[in-house]
Amino acid sequence: MRPYTHKVLYYETDQMSIAHHSNYIRWMEEAKMDFLDQIGFNYAVLEKKGVISPVVSVECHYILSTFFDETVTILVTMREYKGVRLKLHYEMLHPDGRVAAVADSENCFTDRQGKPLAIKRIDPAFHEKLCELAAATED
Amino acid sequence: MRPYTHKVLYYETDQMSIAHHSNYIRWMEEAKMDFLDQIGFNYAVLEKKGVISPVVSVECHYILSTFFDETVTILVTMREYKGVRLKLHYEMLHPDGRVAAVADSENCFTDRQGKPLAIKRIDPAFHEKLCELAAATED
Amino acid sequence: MRPYTHKVLYYETDQMSIAHHSNYIRWMEEAKMDFLDQIGFNYAVLEKKGVISPVVSVECHYILSTFFDETVTILVTMREYKGVRLKLHYEMLHPDGRVAAVADSENCFTDRQGKPLAIKRIDPAFHEKLCELAAATED
Amino acid sequence: MRPYTHKVLYYETDQMSIAHHSNYIRWMEEAKMDFLDQIGFNYAVLEKKGVISPVVSVECHYILSTFFDETVTILVTMREYKGVRLKLHYEMLHPDGRVAAVADSENCFTDRQGKPLAIKRIDPAFHEKLCELAAATED
Numbered sequence: 162m163r164p165y166t167h168k169v170l171y172y173e174t175d176q177m178s179i180a181h182h183s184n185y186i187r188w189m190e191e192a193k194m195d196f197l198d199q200i201g202f203n204y205a206v207l208e209k210k211g212v213i214s215p216v217v218s219v220e221c222h223y224i225l226s227t228f229f230d231e232t233v234t235i236l237v238t239m240r241e242y243k244g245v246r247l248k249l250h251y252e253m254l255h256p257d258g259r260v261a262a263v264a265d266s267e268n269c270f271t272d273r274q275g276k277p278l279a280i281k282r283i284d285p286a287f288h289e290k291l292c293e294l295a296a297a298t299e300d
Numbered sequence: 301m302r303p304y305t306h307k308v309l310y311y312e313t314d315q316m317s318i319a320h321h322s323n324y325i326r327w328m329e330e331a332k333m334d335f336l337d338q339i340g341f342n343y344a345v346l347e348k349k350g351v352i353s354p355v356v357s358v359e360c361h362y363i364l365s366t367f368f369d370e371t372v373t374i375l376v377t378m379r380e381y382k383g384v385r386l387k388l389h390y391e392m393l394h395p396d397g398r399v400a401a402v403a404d405s406e407n408c409f410t411d412r413q414g415k416p417l418a419i420k421r422i423d424p425a426f427h428e429k430l431c432e433l434a435a436a437t438e439d
Numbered sequence: 440m441r442p443y444t445h446k447v448l449y450y451e452t453d454q455m456s457i458a459h460h461s462n463y464i465r466w467m468e469e470a471k472m473d474f475l476d477q478i479g480f481n482y483a484v485l486e487k488k489g490v491i492s493p494v495v496s497v498e499c500h501y502i503l504s505t506f507f508d509e510t511v512t513i514l515v516t517m518r519e520y521k522g523v524r525l526k527l528h529y530e531m532l533h534p535d536g537r538v539a540a541v542a543d544s545e546n547c548f549t550d551r552q553g554k555p556l557a558i559k560r561i562d563p564a565f566h567e568k569l570c571e572l573a574a575a576t577e578d
Numbered sequence: 579m580r581p582y583t584h585k586v587l588y589y590e591t592d593q594m595s596i597a598h599h600s601n602y603i604r605w606m607e608e609a610k611m612d613f614l615d616q617i618g619f620n621y622a623v624l625e626k627k628g629v630i631s632p633v634v635s636v637e638c639h640y641i642l643s644t645f646f647d648e649t650v651t652i653l654v655t656m657r658e659y660k661g662v663r664l665k666l667h668y669e670m671l672h673p674d675g676r677v678a679a680v681a682d683s684e685n686c687f688t689d690r691q692g693k694p695l696a697i698k699r700i701d702p703a704f705h706e707k708l709c710e711l712a713a714a715t716e717d
């Protein structure tokens with residue numbers, strides 16, 4: 162997996178002169194979309210097929226502030242997938258490798274009306290791929 | 301019309317220690333929604349009826365910076381409505397009355413598929429109200 | 440304590456037609472600022488005195504989506520304060536009382552250069568007030 | 579000049595299922611920062627030298643909506659620079675070349691206290707470069 166990078170934008174800074182903490186939650190989404198892209202399941206395509214994936218929970222631990230114009234590298238790893246929820250873990254790194262933040266997200270899958278979807282039935286290839294990654298994680 | 305107020309939020313500041321200029325465009329939207337509410341046409345209700353109102357253009361002139369925790373008063377006035385486009389004007393004021401910014405927006409009306417809508421036919425009462433306000437402006 | 444309310448803004452929605460989850464992290468900040476205000480310690484004033492309060496961690500569990508134009512009520516409660524970190528808990532409620540989300544945040548206190556501050560020494564009255572609220576929580 | 583590109587992020591969409599119009603104002607800033615970078619004057623470096631560049635006005639005309647996951651190309655061109663204000667023009671294009679939006683911004687230059695700065699004196703090389711680009715525009 163290619164790590165995802167995000168350059169901190171001016172409008173993401175606040176008057177502490179650091180990237181505002183709420184943006185990290187957005188970068189997690191960017192990195193998650195890139196992760197799905199890289200494993201072959203573009204989220205825009207999934208949504209067109211009727212697979213919606215709302216966020217169930219997020220958690221972020223801020224360790225070292227990030228700054229305007231700095232490139233943050235985000236490593237996404239699969240934590241768990243058992244058919245219903247997708248748990249991802251994120252490590253956000255400064256250019257010199259120091260950890261800026263660690264974070265976790267949990268997503269479910271629903272149809273357009275918000276009813277839970279069994280990915281296994283709706284998109285078996287996507288289900289297989291997620292299972293495969295989850296199994297690799299457990300090793 | 302009651303003026304709309306917006307308290308500048310911490311996450312709206314940037315590292316110049318002022319409210320980032322992009323937020324003013326968002327405050328214009330907040331004030332426009334409040335304007336529609338006050339004239340009796342809640343936008344959430346309009347959308348449910350199938351009336352979508354995309355923004356066609358915005359313009360904002362920043363005169364005096366605004367700061368965290370400051371309450372900005374926004375005066376919205378009708379500039380023009382001839383059945384197709386709604387042009388609104390905004391004056392944003394500091395608590396002491398000094399002008400912080402002046403702005404303009406232009407909206408059109410479409411159906412859910414993006415096709416132009418004749419408000420006169422779809423929602424005659426809304427059309428009447430907008431015409432009435434536009435006429436008052438011309439005086 | 441008066442509960443804090445936030446009306447969901449149009450620009451906070453996403454193409455799932457719900458408030459985007461990253462905004463909840465921002466609402467937590469709004470509610471925290473209001474909480475500090477209500478206990479007599481306005482954050483803008485604290486910052487002017489040189490007390491900066493960066494976020495150390497956030498966590499949010501999304502239970503029921505919130506929607507444009509809906510007023511969300513946010514109840515903030517003190518979870519812990521022992522002189523160094525302030526832990527707050529948030530309950531976000533729909534107008535009918537159903538829980539939309541529960542969340543937690545942790546803040547530290549630093550000077551303008553990012554060095555940890557002992558609130559007890561810098562602002563004893565603020566320290567006292569936080570201790571008092573923390574003690575009430577433990578009961 | 580390499581054109582700047584921005585991939586529309588999920589959190590930038592709204593419930594019209596298009597990129598919310600306020601984001602275009604942010605993309606203009608991203609493209610402006612990239613423009614300054616490309617002409618050799620990184621804005622983070624300028625700010626460290628004490629040159630702050632607040633936005634004086636913005637204007638954006640939305641022609642064709644942009645969508646999640648779409649890559650928008652932004653062409654920035656110098657409109658005017660006479661030593662005090664920098665006027666830039668932006669063309670935002672869909673992948674197929676159709677114009678999504680056209681926009682303009684105007685920036686001034688101040689010191690950290692907000693007092694107007696004569697770029698010519700503070701940073702002659704930057705002034706020269708901007709003059710050169712402005713002259714090329716007039717041809």
